[in-house]
Amino acid sequence: MDEVAESLDALARHRLGGTKISGLTRLTAGASQEIWRFNVIANDGETPLILRRAPGGIRVSETAIGPEIEAALIQAAHAAGVPVPIVRWVLTEEDGLGRGYVMSCVDGETLGGRIARGETFAHARTVLAGQCGAALAATHRIDPDAFPTLKRLTPLEFVTQYLDAYRATEWPRPVFDLAFRWLLDRCPAPPESPRLVHGDFRNGNIMVGEDGLRAVLDWELAHVADPMEDLGWICANSWRFGVEAKPVGGFGLREDLWAGYEAAGGVKVDPDRALFWEVFGSLRWGVMCSGMFTSFRTTDPVVERAVIARRTSETEIDLLRLLAA
Amino acid sequence: MQDHPHPSEIIAAVARFLKDEVASQTTGRLSFQARVAANALEMMTRQLDTQPAAEAAELTSLKAMLSMDGDLATLNAELARRLGAGEIDLTVPGVADHLWATTLAKLAVDQPTYWGYRAALNERSDKQEP
Numbered sequence: 015m016d017e018v019a020e021s022l023d024a025l026a027r028h029r030l031g032g033t034k035i036s037g038l039t040r041l042t043a044g045a046s047q048e049i050w051r052f053n054v055i056a057n058d059g060e061t062p063l064i065l066r067r068a069p070g071g072i073r074v075s076e077t078a079i080g081p082e083i084e085a086a087l088i089q090a091a092h093a094a095g096v097p098v099p100i101v102r103w104v105l106t107e108e109d110g111l112g113r114g115y116v117m118s119c120v121d122g123e124t125l126g127g128r129i130a131r132g133e134t135f136a137h138a139r140t141v142l143a144g145q146c147g148a149a150l151a152a153t154h155r156i157d158p159d160a161f162p163t164l165k166r167l168t169p170l171e172f173v174t175q176y177l178d179a180y181r182a183t184e185w186p187r188p189v190f191d192l193a194f195r196w197l198l199d200r201c202p203a204p205p206e207s208p209r210l211v212h213g214d215f216r217n218g219n220i221m222v223g224e225d226g227l228r229a230v231l232d233w234e235l236a237h238v239a240d241p242m243e244d245l246g247w248i249c250a251n252s253w254r255f256g257v258e259a260k261p262v263g264g265f266g267l268r269e270d271l272w273a274g275y276e277a278a279g280g281v282k283v284d285p286d287r288a289l290f291w292e293v294f295g296s297l298r299w300g301v302m303c304s305g306m307f308t309s310f311r312t313t314d315p316v317v318e319r320a321v322i323a324r325r326t327s328e329t330e331i332d333l334l335r336l337l338a339a
Numbered sequence: 340m341q342d343h344p345h346p347s348e349i350i351a352a353v354a355r356f357l358k359d360e361v362a363s364q365t366t367g368r369l370s371f372q373a374r375v376a377a378n379a380l381e382m383m384t385r386q387l388d389t390q391p392a393a394e395a396a397e398l399t400s401l402k403a404m405l406s407m408d409g410d411l412a413t414l415n416a417e418l419a420r421r422l423g424a425g426e427i428d429l430t431v432p433g434v435a436d437h438l439w440a441t442t443l444a445k446l447a448v449d450q451p452t453y454w455g456y457r458a459a460l461n462e463r464s465d466k467q468e469p
Contacts, residue, residue, distance in 0.1 A: 188417065188418045188438060189438055189442060190419070191423035192428075192429070195428070199425075202393050217395055227403060251455060254453040254454075266354050318372075321375060321378065321379050324449045325449065327446050327449045328455060329445070330442050330446075331443070331446050331455050331456050335455065335458070335459055335462070337429070338429050338438060
């Protein structure tokens, strides 16, 4: 922590218009990314900021786009009208903090259960689905050509990528095979105009205040694909936190999400296509959970990973309820 | 014959220790981790208590459905392959019931408090009412 504090002090002086920092706290212990909160002290007061970084030696996950592109994407999202933090500085080698970036600190809640059920967010829940639709419409306006390194994926390629990941686990899950068959039989044609999609837009990756949506976070899985993918993923069972009657993240209705999306300039929503991505969402999360077993057995044998691997069966029951009710 | 207490009893005692002594008398990350560890051990007691009967029933059901012999891993892989290839589907008698029974048995061990599991149990019992 001392090393990070020292480097941030220097960064505050040289790059952030301050004299030093205070209140350095580590917020998460992610496997590939660290998130820190600190204040920059300047003559005119203190400003809270967030450092997101992949320190030297820790590999950036293969599916993630890398912190520099992530920062550029957040800036492009801001320009497109998506509520996001303001990027203040993208780390360079001279900064001695690894790869990452510094951004403004947005106040609010990210814990999905509180957003779905907390009394504080009762009003927010009445407007949040529509705001999410508008934020996605703005996201889908970002020019994909400005991000040539992002993965381009047709629906079939995306499903096949997860089928391969499932097969690589070499552990039979008949419900997954049933679901992959269902998806492959209904796989939509590539969209006429692929869009830059967030890729992980769900309850848990949005910052919410009493007034509703404040910021869209975690852009590291962005890619260029079917825009309906983002509208289906946020409706997957796994993000409803027990509030089944509110399919959009446990806080809203699909109709409100779609209306917000269309009103903000998004293409007309195709409900069948959105349902396809919703079912794929449960399966995708299931494959992600089951992948925890691989890292548990090979690189990181900690209890938390074992327990997440055992949450795979949650998605199996979700899929059965969707396909075999 | 191994002596008693049974493994599930000893594991349950360790889980109680982690929850009542460690988690409650620590804070922050250590307290959280102790609770996660206790939950993992409780999962293991549920597995030790139910696995033999559940897997015997699963094996009998697989042999009948697939009309072939083999162990649990082989037959599950074959069921997965046939479902993935579309050689059998939910319209084949017994397939849906088998998937429901085996998945519910997994959840009873892994996540008995998961809301989707509770909802599925309610829906299944409603269906079986006359």
